[in-house]
Amino acid sequence: MNSDMLASNKSSHGKGALRSSSGLPYGKINVYMTSSFRIKEKLIQGLFGTLAFSSLIFLVGIVFVLFKEGLPIFQDVKISDFLFGKFWYPTYDPAEFGILPLIVASFFVSLGAMFVCVPLGIGSALYINEIASHKQKMILKPLIEILASVPSIIYGFFAMAILAPFLQKTFNIPIGLCALNASIILGIMATPTVCSIAEDALSYVPRSFREASFAVGATRWQTLIKVVIPAAGSGISTAIILGMSRAIGETMTVLMAAGGAAMIPTSAFDPVRPMTAAIAAEMGEAPMGGDHYHALFAIALVLFIVTFLFNILAEIISRRFRIKLGLSG
Amino acid sequence: MNQNTVQKIGFGFLFFSVITTIAFLFIIVFFITTRGIGVISWEFLTAGPRDGMTAGGVAPAIVGTFYLTLGAILFALPLGIACAVYLCEYSPKGIVVNIIRMSINNLAGVPSVVFGLFGLAVFVKFFKFGISILAGSLSLGILVLPLIISATQEALLAIPHSLREASMALGATKWQTIKKIVLPAAVPGILTGTILSVGRVAGETAPILFTAAAFYLKGYPKSIFSEVMALPYHIYALMTEGVYPEKQTAIAYGCSFILLVLVLLVSGLAIFIRQRQRSYDHG
Numbered sequence: 001m002n003s004d005m006l007a008s009n010k011s012s013h014g015k016g017a018l019r020s021s022s023g024l025p026y027g028k029i030n031v032y033m034t035s036s037f038r039i040k041e042k043l044i045q046g047l048f049g050t051l052a053f054s055s056l057i058f059l060v061g062i063v064f065v066l067f068k069e070g071l072p073i074f075q076d077v078k079i080s081d082f083l084f085g086k087f088w089y090p091t092y093d094p095a096e097f098g099i100l101p102l103i104v105a106s107f108f109v110s111l112g113a114m115f116v117c118v119p120l121g122i123g124s125a126l127y128i129n130e131i132a133s134h135k136q137k138m139i140l141k142p143l144i145e146i147l148a149s150v151p152s153i154i155y156g157f158f159a160m161a162i163l164a165p166f167l168q169k170t171f172n173i174p175i176g177l178c179a180l181n182a183s184i185i186l187g188i189m190a191t192p193t194v195c196s197i198a199e200d201a202l203s204y205v206p207r208s209f210r211e212a213s214f215a216v217g218a219t220r221w222q223t224l225i226k227v228v229i230p231a232a233g234s235g236i237s238t239a240i241i242l243g244m245s246r247a248i249g250e251t252m253t254v255l256m257a258a259g260g261a262a263m264i265p266t267s268a269f270d271p272v273r274p275m276t277a278a279i280a281a282e283m284g285e286a287p288m289g290g291d292h293y294h295a296l297f298a299i300a301l302v303l304f305i306v307t308f309l310f311n312i313l314a315e316i317i318s319r320r321f322r323i324k325l326g327l328s329g
Numbered sequence: 330m331n332q333n334t335v336q337k338i339g340f341g342f343l344f345f346s347v348i349t350t351i352a353f354l355f356i357i358v359f360f361i362t363t364r365g366i367g368v369i370s371w372e373f374l375t376a377g378p379r380d381g382m383t384a385g386g387v388a389p390a391i392v393g394t395f396y397l398t399l400g401a402i403l404f405a406l407p408l409g410i411a412c413a414v415y416l417c418e419y420s421p422k423g424i425v426v427n428i429i430r431m432s433i434n435n436l437a438g439v440p441s442v443v444f445g446l447f448g449l450a451v452f453v454k455f456f457k458f459g460i461s462i463l464a465g466s467l468s469l470g471i472l473v474l475p476l477i478i479s480a481t482q483e484a485l486l487a488i489p490h491s492l493r494e495a496s497m498a499l500g501a502t503k504w505q506t507i508k509k510i511v512l513p514a515a516v517p518g519i520l521t522g523t524i525l526s527v528g529r530v531a532g533e534t535a536p537i538l539f540t541a542a543a544f545y546l547k548g549y550p551k552s553i554f555s556e557v558m559a560l561p562y563h564i565y566a567l568m569t570e571g572v573y574p575e576k577q578t579a580i581a582y583g584c585s586f587i588l589l590v591l592v593l594l595v596s597g598l599a600i601f602i603r604q605r606q607r608s609y610d611h612g
């Protein structure tokens with residue numbers, strides 16, 4: 001578009017405006033709309049449309065970077081040795097890059113966290129959505145949101161400075177920084193996530209379901225167990241999956257709380273080093289472009305794929321859930 | 330068993346779980362407040378660290394956190410608003426929009442440490458920003474982008490359609506409607522979303538580990554290409570590095586207290602405003 005066109009557009013815009021205000025036929029408004037206004041509208045829509053792709057670009061960028069920086073490790077280490085190797089000695093000579101202990105630690109600690117966050121999160125969601133009075137809701141919901149906004153470093157610090165010594169005394173174990181410690185704190189962290197997603201799912205269950213159940217003489221508890229929970233079931237499982245995904249991806253908390261030993265745990269009192277903790281702790285020391293550096297990117301790639309699969313699974317289930325309840329997908 | 334008894338036990342269990350959840354919040358706040366508040370003094374808030382991190386204050390870390398947060402929001406806010414406006418106001422339905430939506434959801438689920446790696450490879454190495462405020466802010470900005478998009482979307486969706494139709498009926502174009510009617514009406518919602526994002530960014534640590542943060546620096550950062558101290562990273566470093574764990578833990582309590590107060594004030598404010606707004610919307 002050149003300046004000539006702009007100028008002519010401007011003048012036609014002026015005329016168009018004059019004509020339409022002087023009461024000429026309706027069709028003339030098209031003259032007005034084909035003027036600079038329409039071009040400007042198109043430009044703005046184009047700009048917004050381009051910016052809307054930013055999330056996609058960042059996501060693709062992340063995947064690209066992880067592959068580009070992670071794949072070189074597989075020139076030196078076989079993929080199967082990397083994924084299933086039992087020894088993670090990245091700084092030894094010769095170095096060993098087996099990340100099985102890290103993968104096991106991530107799942108071990110996150111599964112442990114599920115024992116805390118699933119009952120607490122879903123129990124809270126059920127209470128808030130089904131039992132609490134309006135007044136209670138107005139207090140409980142913001143408090144749970146505030147729990148969600150506590151930074152992960154604070155949870156990590158709490159686990160390290162207060163929870164670990166407490167566990168050490170209670171269970172009489174040599175070291176408080178262990179898988180159990182990390183699981184408890186991760187569970188507390190993931191509870192608000194599970195709670196708010198489960199609560200969303202519960203709020204989608206139509207009122208008529210409950211009324212029908214009451215009408216045939218069921219108590220509130222029976223309605224909850226036999227009608228509401230099954231109806232919201234897949235929504236609730238989405239909450240659990242996303243809670244798990246959050247726990248696996250959590251970094252600072254496990255870095256500080258889990259103890260950091262890269263061994264396959266045999267009990268909940270063993271110190272462990274989940275994938276996120278290994279990346280965060282070692283990247284600062286790994287020489288750029290070396291094997292260790294690439295190996296850490298490859299761990300991040302594994303981590304990304306795991307959380308990505310969890311997220312996709314959650315998305316598929318929640319879409320089905322909404323269709324089942326007759327809400328738009 | 331009597332159905333009423335079953336119901337009482339069941340409700341009791343649910344009540345117990347919500348109380349336990351809330352109790353954790355109070356336990357964490359209680360311990361950090363009681364042990365951290367004693368450390369706070371005028372010097373702690375306004376001076377730099379001295380004597381090998383065992384004395385002095387944490388002012389540079391507070392300032393650093395402020396810069397990083399500001400940078401991240403300046404980057405993510407315009408981008409997030411533009412993205413949400415496109416999805417809510419323009420989006421022709423279809424596969425492209427679905428892909429964008431899915432990528433926003435998935436970006437929100439990416440582990441925070443991965444943003445750090447991305448920042449390291451792209452901003453620090455590829456664009457040669459070095460370990461700097463700029464690289465850290467951009468990494469944090471990408472992390473918080475999905476949060477801003479969804480908050481803005483929620484704000485836009487809450488605006489009644491009749492407002493847009495009225496504006497169009499007066500002959501306003503789409504952009505005029507968005508600029509003069511939709512966005513001004515959405516400002517409160519966007520603002521609360523932004524405040525929540527500030528709380529989130531200020532406490533994030535993993536993305537700045539390799540892109541911005543330093544344990545100790547003399548003085549304050551001079552430009553956006555300087556390394557920077559940050560409160561959350563400072564807590565981590567105090568707990569894991571250094572040679573005087575006892576003294577350092579005390580300072581870490583102080584830092585945690587400051588960070589917790591900042592984040593809870595900021596997020597609490599946003600949550601409170603939003604709750605009022607929502608109950609107002611629903612009558």
